[in-house]
Amino acid sequence: MNSKARILIVEDEVLIADFIYESITEEKDLTVEIAYTEEEALEKFKSFSPDIILMDINIDGIDKGIELAEKRNKNAKIIFITAQNDEKTVEKAIKVKPETYLTKPVKKVDILAAIRIVLLKKSSDYIILKDGYENIKILKSDIIFIKSDKNYIDIHTVSKKYTFRISLENFAEILNDTNFQRVHRCYIINIKKAVKKTRLSVFVENYEIPLSRNIIFDLDFEE
Template structure:
């Protein structure tokens, strides 16, 4: 996905430019640079990057860690650091980054880290047709899927998408253990189940029938 939106947050201009050049050589086309905290906040809100290469020691204040805690949406963070300090790295790891790279930055390390994030992201999304548009849906946002003849309804928290597909084909496509067929007409995201009894599972207050033929445990 060479059009993946990448934000480089690095106060050393030469390093930021060097990383951008490495990415451009690999044909990544959607790259923005931020050299301070305010610029980074603005671009996280407006550019909405999918991957952030984040300098931990931004302006010498470790501001990268705080920025990572307040990143936009589901953006993935790869930390950049020029030193190894146990407490600093422990604080950084608490933000659950996808990777971290040490300076001096090496091309093969940057590209490998970004490609790994892209592979993980791709595995966690499904793309469906919505009219004439293609919509990318995060699997984490799906509550359950209901079958209706030759169509399925993909239920999110505040939205529903309908597409022509079978439940079994959906399961085959996503290849995720988080999703379980609990009834001939329903697949449920196991992580969204809030309650279960002998005949039903519940996603929040929505009751979904549980097939007697299926051996299902939370």
């Protein structure tokens, strides 16, 4: 598994794009690519699947970068690059929920600092578990529930099921996240995906999970 963070520069001014590339490409834990046009960016959202996108707000036209950012690959974080600071542009950009802004002319120290801050925040969004010689990276928000079977657990996510040799107690320590709660001796659920509860069970998306009587579990749902 490639542990390097993937950075995509989306900038139609070649000199600026190349300067940013040179500023960060020497970082050994980063993989960097450039898209000079909207079409190239859309293609790289799919083929490169960047973790962070350094997005020029005005690529290929005024505010085009904001529109393009809305089409980015899932979970990619946006850092806008702009020469504009007018209120209307800022309000429009905020709707895309960028991590931060860099103003032109950009500086190397500011670029690297912005990337490091975003990567630090992203590191708490997922867990990494070892499966043989391979490291498996699982996004926390994709987890629906975890089921224990003695020394093994099944992690059910929105896309697939993973099985690991680890106790439920140890996995809970790795998660260390208040969005996950143990509702039964064999189950931990993602409470953000809970949709209903009864006296004996809680429904997490399309799954019915047993609810232990001795575990306090409070949701604002009618029983």
